Amino acid sequence: MKRLFVILITCILFIGCSKQQILSGNSKESINLQNEEFTNESNRENENKMQMNVKVGDRNFIATLKDNEAVDVLVEMLKETGITIKMSDYAGFEKVGALETNLPTNNQQITTQPGDIMLYQGNQIVLFYGSNTWNYTQIGHINNLSGWQEALGNGDVTITLSLEEKVE
Known part of the structure; x- marks a missing residue:
């Protein structure tokens, strides 16, 4: 019974950690997209400066x-x-x-x-x-x-x- 409980907890932790990595990856992608949008906006502003x-x-x-x-x-x-x-x-x-x-x-x-x-x-x-x-x-x-x-x-x-x- 202890063994089954330990395996169950390990599986739950493993699933939780992999979800965190997926979210982390998406967050990094989202941050990269936001940075790219900011850079493009800054470039447009500089192009328009008189x-x-x-x-x-x-x-x-x-x-x-x-x-x-x-x-x-x-x-x-x-x-x-x-x-x-x-x-x-x-x-x-x-x-x-x-x-x-x-x-x-x-x-x-x-x-x-x-x-x-x-x-x-x-x-x-x-x-x-x-x-x-x-x-x-x-x-x-x-x-x-x-x-x-x-x-x-x-x-x-x-x-x-x-x-x-x-x-x-």
Whole structure:
């Protein structure tokens, strides 16, 4: 009787372990499929990223643009010609300049970082060299901040926005 009981328990454990291996295998396959989907999605995002030149005085900076309706409209404008904007200093952490038109907004409460480019009230471009928390629509971010604050300097500056080729 003990022998039969031990054999029965062994069989149950064996069946339980093999089910676990099958589930494990399926889980690994599922994880691999999820990773592949994530990689494909990331590749699609990188393929669609646009870049914009931000010329401040004689310095040129490259910004990676966000994917939203405001950026889509801005890109269409930039396909026709560059946009020159006179920027004024505000509160020692940002430069603000008016566009000649309104862009669609998708405002969110955001804490900005140096290099962020935002849309304020639908018709003002804001370049950050400091930090602020407010409602903005994200436009993009400067890729390399080396010399960014110095280029923006004190007082008013004039910037020119133009399109950069797609990231490969």
